[in-house]
Amino acid sequence: MTSSTAEPAVSVRNVYKAFGKRPQEIVRQVKEGAERSDLTHLGTAAVIDASFDIPPGQIYVVMGLSGSGKSTLIRTLNGLQPPTDGVVEIMGQDITAASPAELRAIRREHLAMVFQHFALLPHRTVAQNAAYALEVRGESKEAQRQRAEEALAMVGLDGWGDHRPDELSGGMRQRVGLARALAADTDIMLMDEAFSALDPLIRRDMQTQLLELQKDLGKTIVFITHDLNEAIRLGDRIAMMKDGRIVQQGTAYELVTQPADDYVARFVEEIDPASIPAPGGAA
Numbered sequence: 001m002t003s004s005t006a007e008p009a010v011s012v013r014n015v016y017k018a019f020g021k022r023p024q025e026i027v028r029q030v031k032e033g034a035e036r037s038d039l040t041h042l043g044t045a046a047v048i049d050a051s052f053d054i055p056p057g058q059i060y061v062v063m064g065l066s067g068s069g070k071s072t073l074i075r076t077l078n079g080l081q082p083p084t085d086g087v088v089e090i091m092g093q094d095i096t097a098a099s100p101a102e103l104r105a106i107r108r109e110h111l112a113m114v115f116q117h118f119a120l121l122p123h124r125t126v127a128q129n130a131a132y133a134l135e136v137r138g139e140s141k142e143a144q145r146q147r148a149e150e151a152l153a154m155v156g157l158d159g160w161g162d163h164r165p166d167e168l169s170g171g172m173r174q175r176v177g178l179a180r181a182l183a184a185d186t187d188i189m190l191m192d193e194a195f196s197a198l199d200p201l202i203r204r205d206m207q208t209q210l211l212e213l214q215k216d217l218g219k220t221i222v223f224i225t226h227d228l229n230e231a232i233r234l235g236d237r238i239a240m241m242k243d244g245r246i247v248q249q250g251t252a253y254e255l256v257t258q259p260a261d262d263y264v265a266r267f268v269e270e271i272d273p274a275s276i277p278a279p280g281g282a283a
Ligand SMILES: Nc1ncnc2c1ncn2[C@@H]1O[C@H](COP(=O)(O)OP(=O)(O)OP(=O)(O)O)[C@@H](O)[C@H]1O
Pocket: 019, 020, 044, 045, 046, 064, 065, 066, 067, 068, 069, 070, 071, 072, 073, 226
C-alpha cells in the first residue's frame, strides 16, 4: 500500500460543474446557498463543491444513484468537461489551467479511460484495439503489437489478438477495454461504470481480476459505480454522491459504521459491518 503522505495523483479542489445557458450564474447562486432544485430554470448544477485527494496506487470509488453527478465528475478529471469552477490537478499539473496541447499531453501520459460499453473499434482486431493509445502516440508497429499482447495476457486474453470484437462475449470485450487502458501504461485509470453492463458472475470475475492486477500494477483508479457491493469490494475509499454533492467520503468501514446522514445510513443499512475489513484489520 502506498503511503498516504505521497503527493496526490489526483487532486480535486472545490470543483463545480453546471450545465445550461449560464453555468457561472448557477455556480454563483449555489455558492450563495441556493438549492439545486431552485435553479432548474437556469440549468443543472451537476457537481457541487467536490474536493478530494487520491494518493497514488489507491482505488477511489465514486458511487451514487443515477443523476447524482458521477459521470460528470469523472469527466472533469480528464478535461472532457472542464469544471465551471475549481481546480483539478493530475500528477501535480493543473489541468484547468492547461492549454489544449498541454491537456492532450497530460491525458496521453497519465490518463486512460475504461467505458461501460467498451467503445471498441469494430473493424479492428482485438490487438489493434488494445494498442490504440500506442498507435495514437505514434509508437512502432512492433512496440504496439508487443504491448498489446502483454496487456491481453494480463487480462487472460492471450491468443485472441487476431480476432474481431464481435467474435467475443461481453465479458471478453470488457477485458479488451481494460487491456487497452493497461497497454496505454498510464498512472491513472478512469473507469466509468466499467463492469455495469456485465452479468453478475462475470462482473464479479472482473472485479477480482482488477484487484489482482492492482496488486502488481499499483495504478491510481477512479471507479464509478451505482452498486454498493462493488464499491465496497473495490474501493480503498468511497465517495457517496447525492444531487451533485459528495455527502460522505471514507473507507467502506467508515461509511457503514459512521454514516454521515440518513441518506448514507439508508444506503448502507443492508451491509453487515463484520463483512467489511476494519481499518488495519484483516478482511
Ligand atoms: N451534457 C449535459 N447537459 C445538460 N445536463 C447534463 C449533461 N450531462 C449531465 N447532465 C445532468 O447533470 C446531472 C448529473 O448527471 P450525471 O450523468 O453526471 O449523473 P450520473 O450520476 O453519472 O448518472 P448515471 O448513473 O445515470 O450516468 C443530471 O441531472 C444530468 O441530467
